[in-house]
Amino acid sequence: MAKRVRIVAASLKIVLISALFGIAACQEATKDFDTDRQLKNLQAEIDALLKSAGKTVEGITPDTTDLQRSTSEEINKIFVIEYKVVELSASASANEIEKVLNELGSQRWECFDTATTDTGIRLMLKRPAKTPLRYIPRLF
Numbered sequence: 001m002a003k004r005v006r007i008v009a010a011s012l013k014i015v016l017i018s019a020l021f022g023i024a025a026c027q028e029a030t031k032d033f034d035t036d037r038q039l040k041n042l043q044a045e046i047d048a049l050l051k052s053a054g055k056t057v058e059g060i061t062p063d064t065t066d067l068q069r070s071t072s073e074e075i076n077k078i079f080v081i082e083y084k085v086v087e088l089s090a091s092a093s094a095n096e097i098e099k100v101l102n103e104l105g106s107q108r109w110e111c112f113d114t115a116t117t118d119t120g121i122r123l124m125l126k127r128p129a130k131t132p133l134r135y136i137p138r139l140f
Helices: 002-060 064-078 094-106 132-139
Strands: 081-089 110-116 120-128
Touching: 081 094, 094 110, 094 120
Parallel strands: none
Antiparallel strands: 081 120, 110 120
């Protein structure tokens, strides 16, 4: 009988230990399941952010056709020179002429020729067309 009690006790120990291992395994499986679920949620959030960022970048980037057209227009402006003719009265003093030339110079106009007329002085002015590309040679 004592032997039988020991066998039953040993069997109970085995059953208890097996049950504890089973419970522990279930808890680990639950933890793994939670971790997997969290990872999947995180992956979904990252995918959504990447899609959103992609749409934002697409919205910011100019259309290729527009970019080519604007670039062509800017390149053509490099070779364009604007001209202007200004008439000053014959009675204009040197200070008045200088003031007019300085004012026009601040607008990038360059006087390349002058002529006297019956009514006064004619100034011929020129300037390169305004384009950001004209600064490129200065960078190198």
